[in-house]
Amino acid sequence: MYVFLDTNIFHNNWFLRSAPLRLLFHYLNNESGALIVSRLVIQEVENLHRRALEEAYRDIRSISSTLSQLAPAVVVEATSHESVNSYDLKSVLVDRAECLEIVEYEGISQTLIAERAMLKIRPFRENEKGFRDTLIWISLLDYLKENRIAGDVFFITGNTSDFMGANKGCFHDDLLQDITSKQLLCNLQLVTSLQEFLRGHVDSHEHALDRNKAENEFSRYLEENAVQFLQHVESRLASVLSERLFSNVGILANSSPITAEIVEGLEDFYFVKTEDLGNNEVYVSCLFELRIVELKIDMSAREFENHRDLILSSDSVYDADQSHGIATVIMYVRPGFLASFTYNQVTEECNGFSVEKFSLVEKGRRLKNLFPNTLK
Template sequence: MKVFLDTNIFCKNWFVSNVNFSLLFFYLNNEKHDFLLSDLVVQETNNIRERELKEIQTELKRQVNKANKLNSKNLTFNIDELGIQKYDLSDVLKYKVDWVENINYEGIPHSKVVERAIKQIKPFTGQEKGYRDTLIWLSFLTYLKDKNIEGDVAFITNNKHDFFENKGKTLSFNDDLAKDILEYGIKANIKPYTNIYDFVNENVDKISHSFDRYEILDDLEDFLIEETESYLNSMSNNDLSDLLRTKVFSDKLTSVIQIESDIFEGLEDPEVKSVKRLPGNSVYISSYFEMRRVDLIVTIDLIEYKQHADEIENIKALYNVEIDDDYVNLSFILRTCIDGSLEYDTQDKLASNLSIDYIYDSIAAKES
C-alpha cells in the first residue's frame, strides 16, 4: 500500500496532529508502506499557509491602528515579536512518517497541460481552474508509470467534484481521469478517498496501529529501565540461579540479603510482538527488548560465601567480590534479554504494569 495526499488534506491541519493523521502515519510506519509526497503539494501548502498568515498580520495591524485612535498614545505592538515560526510541510512530515517518496512535476510538458485546459479535461473546469491539480495528477501518474508501481495506492483528496464521481455507493474516478489511468498503462490499483477518516476506517486496525511500533519502546525507555531494575532487585534465589546459570543460589544459599541493580547503557533492539485491546483507551503490548549493560550487586552472608566460594567465583558474569564485615557483595555484569508485556494508555501515552515473562543473560548464553 502507498498513500498520496492532496494539498487540501493538509490545509487547516498544518501540523498533521489530529487522530486520523496519527493513525495513518502509525499504520504506514508499522507496515513500512510508502507515503507519496508531491513537490507541488508541499509548495502549495506552504504558500497557502503563508498567505493566510499575511492576511492575519494585515488584520492585526488594522485593528492595532484602530485601537491607537481610541488610546491617548500608541499601543506597543511589533508584528515580529508575535513568535510566528517558519513552516515547511516537508520538515513537519519528516518527523511523522518514515518512508517518503517524493514526486516532482518538472518533467510534465507545459503543452500537455495547456491542451487539457483548452479541452477542459478534468481536473480543469469551465472556469479554467485546475492548473495545479492537473500538474499534481499527471506527475502522480508519471511516477506510478516510471516506477512500475503495482499493488494498492490510495489517492486522497477532498476535491471530489474535479476528481471523482459516485456510481451508486461506490466512489470512482471520473471518466477523464479513468481514461488517463488506462492510457498511462498504470499497473497499480488506485483507490480514491475524499478524506483520511474513510481511508483509516477501511484499512487501518486502530488497535494494532494505535502507536508507532518502532518507536514506542524507545519512547518508554525510562519506564522499562525503572521496572526492569525493580524486577531484578526483587528476584528470589531461584530467579538468580536461572539468570546467572548456576544452582548455587537456589540449592545451596539461604535467601540473599539484598540485590541492587543499575542499568547503565539503556535499551537496545526493542520489538513489539503483538497488541491487544484492553478496556478504555488502553492496549496490551507483548514485547521483547534488551538492556545493554546491567550492573548487579548481590549481597550474601560471608560464611556462606566462604563455604561455596569456588562455585560462586566460577560464575561467568562475576567480575568483583567485596567483603564488608559479615557480608559479601558480589558484582555481576549482564546483558539482559527480556520478553515482557505491559499496558499502554494510547490517549495519555503512559505505560504501566510491566510483567517480565522471561529474562536471560545473553553474554553467558553465548559463552556456554
C-alpha cells in the same frame, strides 16, 4: 503500498498534528509504506498557510483597535510577522514520514495541458478550471510509470467534483482512460477522505504508535524502571538467580541487599500489544531485555564459604569480595521482561510501569523463546 495526499488533506493541519494524520503516519511507518506528495501540493499548502497567517495578523490588528477604544490601557501584543519562521511543509513531512516521495511537475508538456483544457478533460471543467489539479494528476501518472511503481496506490482527496466519476468512489472516466493509457503496474485507487482510508485499512490500536520511533523514546524509561524493579524485588530475583545459576541450592535465600547497574542497555525490544485508550493515552505491552546488568549481592561470609566452589563456577559470577563478615558477589546477567505501561502522545510521558514476568536470558537462547506464546 503508497499513499498520495492532495492539498485539501493538509488544509488547517499545517503541522500534521491531527489524530487522523498522526494515525496515517504511524501506519505508513510501521508497514514500510511510502507517502507521495506533489511539489505543487507542497507549494499550494505553503501558500494557504501564508494567507492564513496574514489573515490572523489582520484579525489581531482589528481586535487591538477595537480593544483600545474600549479600554485604552489594555495593549495587545503579538510576535512580529517578520520574526515568525517561514513555513516549510517538506521539512514537516520529512520529520513525520520515513519514506517520502516528492513528485516534480516542471517537465509536463504545456501543449498537453492546453489540449486537455480546451477539450475539458478532467480534472479540467468549465471555464478552464483545473490547471493545478491537471499538473498534479499528469505528473503523478508519469511518476508511477517511470518508477515502475507496483502494488496499491491510494489517491486521497476531498476534491470529488474534479476527480470522481458518476460511480461513487471511482475515478472519472477521463482519468480511468489516462490510467489505462499509461499501462501502470500499480493499482491506483481513489479515496475521497482520509477518514475513509483509515476506516478501511488501519487498525487504530495496532498503529496507535509509530513503533520505530517509540522504541527509541521508551528505552530510557524502560531501563530506569527495570533496574528499580530488580532492586525492589530482591526475594523474587534471588529465587530466579538461584534457579538459573545455582541449581536451586538456596544459596541466595538470605542475601541482601541486591543492587543493579546497567552496563549495556535495552536490546531485543518487541511490541506485544498497543491499545488506544483515548485522550492521547496508549497502553503498551512489550518484551525487552537488558543486555548486561551488573548485580552486587551481599551474603554472610560463612554462607559464601559453604558454597564457594558452586558460586564461583557460575559463568555469570565475575568476582567476590569479603570484608567484615560480608561477602559481596558480583555477577553479570541478562534479564528479560514482559512489561506494560501507558504513554501520553502529547506530553510524551510514560507511566505505570508494571512487570508481568521476568527471567534471565541464557546464553544461546532468544528472548522470544523465554516467554512463549506472547508474540503473535
